[in-house]
Amino acid sequence: MSLKAQLEAIVYAAETPITLEQMVQLVKDTVVAEGVADDAEIRSHVRSSLEGLISEYGAPDHGIEIRQVAGGYRMSTKPEQHEVVRAFVKTLKPPVRLSLPALETLAVIAYKQPATVPEINDIRGVDSGGVIGTLLDRKLITTAGRKQVIGRPILYKTTKEFLMRFGLKDISELPSMEEFEKLVAESFQAELMPAEIAAVEPEATPVEEQVPSAEVEPMAEEAPAEEKAS
Numbered sequence: 001m002s003l004k005a006q007l008e009a010i011v012y013a014a015e016t017p018i019t020l021e022q023m024v025q026l027v028k029d030t031v032v033a034e035g036v037a038d039d040a041e042i043r044s045h046v047r048s049s050l051e052g053l054i055s056e057y058g059a060p061d062h063g064i065e066i067r068q069v070a071g072g073y074r075m076s077t078k079p080e081q082h083e084v085v086r087a088f089v090k091t092l093k094p095p096v097r098l099s100l101p102a103l104e105t106l107a108v109i110a111y112k113q114p115a116t117v118p119e120i121n122d123i124r125g126v127d128s129g130g131v132i133g134t135l136l137d138r139k140l141i142t143t144a145g146r147k148q149v150i151g152r153p154i155l156y157k158t159t160k161e162f163l164m165r166f167g168l169k170d171i172s173e174l175p176s177m178e179e180f181e182k183l184v185a186e187s188f189q190a191e192l193m194p195a196e197i198a199a200v201e202p203e204a205t206p207v208e209e210q211v212p213s214a215e216v217e218p219m220a221e222e223a224p225a226e227e228k229a230s
Contacts, residue, residue: 003030003049011053017072020047098138102131106140107180110162110171114144114155132156140165 006027010018024046031042050073054066063081066073077085098106105128108120120128135141139161146152158171168174 003027003034003046004053006030007046007050007053011066011073012075014072014074017069017074019072020050022072023050098134099131101126101128102134105131106135106158106162107177109135109141109156110158110174111177111180113157113171114147115157116147116153116155118153120156 007023010023010026020043024043027046028042031045034045050066054073056062057065057075063078064075065078067076069076101124104124105120108123108128109115112119112123117129117132120132132141139159141156141162142159144155144157147155162168163170174180
């Protein structure tokens with residue numbers, strides 16, 4: 001991989017502005033492999049490649065740019081693209097907010113599908129009837145006919161919406177059960193934190209949720225430029 005490609009990937013992936021010194025340390029081996037050994041020359045070589053990358057993104061056929069922000073570098077949408085980005089952001093769906101029981105039930109259905117409510121209850125050890133309705137409303141699960149046993153209970157399976165929300169190509173890409181349980185636990189904890197903060201500081205002003213793709217830099221007195229996803 002070329003040095004410029006590595007720098008591009010680093011700046012793109014960085015959630016906060018990344019400094020030149022940080023980039024130098026990350027790509028030092030690549031520069032040394034190109035025959036540059038002196039530390040000052042390595043730094044100069046990285047800076048030159050970064051400036052070339054900034055120049056390329058500055059061309060009018062690019063909708064994003066690499067900017068210096070707070071002593072580092074980061075990608076952001078160009079001001080002339082803010083209106084179209086703002087229109088796109090308005091079409092994005094809000095993040096899924098699920099309780100721990102709903103996440104547990106969704107996990108059981110994902111790994112055991114198609115599954116009936118009695119089967120889900122046996123695995124979880126509690127009644128899951130209520131959260132099934134929530135998952136249906138969120139279009140994360142759907143019905144898959146009835147099981148041919150006494151009572152013919154309804155079968156449930158995950159949906160295309162489920163795959164989209166979790167970034168999966170198909171069900172075969174599901175992580176192991178242990179990994180999924182860890183993700184569920186982290187998701188639930190992340191969801192609890194705002195509530196806990198609000199309980200301690202009821203007067204605090206809520207923080208606006210960030211959109212994964214980019215934030216728009218409004219025209220005059222509003223926020224900084226739209227940033228890309230993590």
